[in-house]
Amino acid sequence: MPGSLSLVLNLSRLWAWLACVMALQAQAQLISLPSSGIALARLEILADAAPGLTLEQVQSGQGGQFMPHTSLRVSNTTWHRAVWLRIHLAALPSALSPQAPPAPPAFAPAILALPTPYLDAARLYTPGAQKDAPWSVQQAGDFLEPHTWAQRGFHPKFSLPPLNDPAWQGSRELVVYLQLDHFAPVSFDVELANAAQALDRDLLSLLIYSIGLGMILLAAMLTASMAWTHRDPIYAWYSVYAICAALGCASHAGIAQNVLWPVGGYWPGTAALCFILLCALCQVQFSLAVNSERFARHGLRYFAHAISLLCLLLAICFAIFTAYWQAFYFATLPLLASAMALSIWLIVIGLKSGHRLAAAWLVSYVPLFLTIVVALLEGIGILPSGYWPYNLVIYLAIVEVLILGLALQWFSSERHGEVERRKALATVDPLTGFVSGQAFDKQLAHDWNISRRQGRPLAVAYVQLQTRANSDQHLQQLLTRSVRILRSATSAQDVVARLDGSLLAVLIHDVPTGDDLNQRLSRIVALGLMPDASDRLVSVLQYRIVVTTNRQFNKPVQELDAQMRAMLAEPSGWGSKPIRYIDHTQQSRINPYVLDSIALEEKWDAAFQQESRGAAQNDSSLR
Template identity: 25%
Template sequence: MRHRRRQRRSNSRIVKGNGPLLTANEKFHFASALRRSMLRTMFSLNPSCAYPHLRGSAAICRWLAVAFLLAFAVMARGSTPNLDDLSNDTLGRWLSVMPENGVILDIDEARRMQAMGAFQAATSTVPKFGIGAPPLWVHLQVNNTARITTERRLQLEVSWLDRIDVYHLHGHELLERWRAGDREPNLQHPLPGLGYVFDLLLPPGVNDLYLRIETLDPLLVPLRLLDELSAETLQRQYDYGYGLFYGFLLALIAYNAMLCVGLRERGYLDYVLYLGSFLLLHVAYSGHGYSSLWPQHSLAQQYVFPLLMLAFGCSGLRFASGFLELRLHAPNTHRIIHALMALAIFGITLATAAGRQQHAVLVAFLFVLAFSLAKVWIGVSTVQHGRDAGWYFLSAAVAAMAGVATTALAVWHGLPYSAPAFHAAGWGIVIEGILFALALAYRMRQYQQARQQAEALARIDPLTGLLNRRAFIEQAMPLWNNARRNDRPLAVLMTDIDHFKEVNDTYGHAVGDEVLTAISRLLADACRGSDVAARWGGEEN
């Protein structure tokens, strides 16, 4: 009877660890089977224990078995982490999760489900459940071994979650509850760059934290439990990182905007729009937008991500088309990317108008991934056509694609989530911006060389290689004025080829051109460095 009562009491407890959850009932049966197996093994290995007259040895074997089982039980209970032993990394290995199955649960029902073993151990450091996942319950149990209440910061580093309910229990007592999210303006807002932050007071003993998370955007749980010093250090790192990143982007936008105003080229305007849309997108998904720019517009917060992702992709494709002049050099590619843009605009606009946030987000993620691949494809195609600017564009496109795809797949599906992966898109765009700045500088050099070449051709006679009349006047006039002002001698020698028309008529214009070229070469060779040789005109002059 005592054994049955102990077994019934143990059924309400869950043993958590890195593997699947075990109820205490399962632990009891497992321990019993392990004890029987070990005792059989020990008796078979020690024949003396099988004889009644060697009861002392048998007792020693039994005591060893009991000691082993006690150690096993201690190890099982030790799966609840001590508060001081937790690192500053994400807590996925200590979490157990349970998606709701179409029925909204309150905290009492969630605790009963947890006692029944419905929660499963998380399989990664940051559990991810994709776009449009059902509401998720998360359980974290920590043991405060100190004798005093300890302060900790619970940090959920995602800013786009619709609704978060956090429950702090000590034993059966509910100590505190928080409501956060971006579905309603009166809910707790995220902190810029940090996500949702909850300050805890953990009394001595075992503390249970339950979170109910609901969103139609990508659902992931990058959860940390930090002390004051670690929280301040992490916040300082994020502040410096965001300051450096936003400062670079704003400087790049200002630089290209000034070039656009000064040179009046559409390519610079397209690049400004491209960088500006990504800057707004980054401000939105890092939490700076909802916490500072539109804190009272929860409806806008629901659709700002897909709309800004659409603007980012479309402006990037428009810039690529103009920068590489695809309309002239690759008309089929130009039509394909415009069809891709039109399809994305139609899909996201339709989903937004219908109030289908989940579908709008899904289309936006697919479009951004397609946009990243399309840029690389455009760069490869341009390089294959032998255009020098294609190498700059291809290098920049590969950097941006790697960053954007890494962030999208880390947040959605395909890659494990981490802080570097989450910020990869931003730094990929930074590298892309540097390479595009080099590409635009290369184009400027090409324009300057073309202009200088055109100016040189406009001043030189194409047949003889001498200066033409216009260039001669420009260079000779300062010499003439200087000679008059300083009363210095100046000589002008004009050479005329008599009867040159007869040469053309008799031997043809090709021979006449050779005569002009030969005489011009003789004159140029006879000139000193300060002399000016030019072709004034034809025989009629």
């Protein structure tokens, strides 16, 4: 109950925090942001230009003629070519009056943004303060290190001269040039906004990405711990898949280049492809792990391994040989299509086989698959851009990974609940309910080593039922009665096991050798000697007990079982006392490794009388 209450409280705090964030965001939207006083008047484009043109050559017309462009979306459909834009900015009527221009008001700075990922290099040219002054250049893009960008952010952004800047020279219109050098065909939007709006959008995107990626990494850590606990490849592959998906989303959003690898070149543009290939690999292996019993020896399994190996090799090529990404890109398209189609096929097979996990998996994965395919086709110009926002892939990936993680948690109770039940049945004796002999041996070896390292006392007692049984049914009755006796005489931390037949074993923790241990063992004997009216054939139970401790037994623990059984099998040397000790630290007349029973006679008599009185009081409860 306290754990459930804590979970409810933590979830309540999370929802309260999210509600506060949404309220602040709504309040920010209601506040009217100051205008920049600048509008986009006209747009002219010089497409399919040579990549090495300078601004002077473009202005003189050597690279070609600018053509009017009526849309804010610009497309370049050729490879290894550049795009130039001549952008005409105009002052709003409220900003400058034609009669008597007042003092320049406090307008917000204007921003020219290109909210599109994977732009190689973009440069904005703005005129100087004087007519013949050199033009100022701002640059941004994946080929440049983030600290050299005109403005730090997820995508290229450039500052425009404010209305009070000398570049306007008292005019209503200002012409700036935008150069985009991009290796592959590309489509991008041109947006004009003030700095406050751009910052507001970046912060909102960062908040959404941070929450989503944080939840993905949390799910990855939880499933990694479950994979280690259960030794289950399903959770291991999901954990790797979630980490690769988080890195792929961070690369696609532009977060990775600013935080994880602040470098320029080809890698910022190819990192997402590398992680998409690794995600496809993990998806295929995850699918095989879910259907492992069905495809144990099947040709489809080898085909899936081959696809996974190719995905791994191609991802390594993207990471190492980044300059040849174009060749790898065209190899990626059919390979990804094959891997994703194979994953969907395996999902459908799992769904037909009755896997509950497959239903949630199919619902979340198919939309993501279609979105990734369209995004890849847009990236090389096969499909025109603009079907949906570029960050839709990120949102769908976050939703898919989280839904799959939740489905894994539901699947865990079904999958590992049965496994744990089988393990419990394998480690428990069905007749007595005690630990089985095999499980006791493992527990003994584990506790024996730990107790010796920590210097804590540990005693091992073998309890042999000496009372003869007339039949198997009678033996079960005697063992049932012995179960009640041992449960009454041992504590909760002691381990009780049935080794075989009528031989029981007790692992006693933190009980020092001497009176305390003697009292524990004598209690077992005393309770057995108490008459039981429910058993008409045998009124009392007689036991023989051999006991040793980790301080008295100085041989390997593997030899303990043989010595304990050999001691129980000796017909002589027991005398009148049913308890014998194995002590390698002392010598005795009876056995060089066994304490003489006569030496324990005084302590035994006192302990036996005390336990007999206590057992008489609890006789009714034992029945």
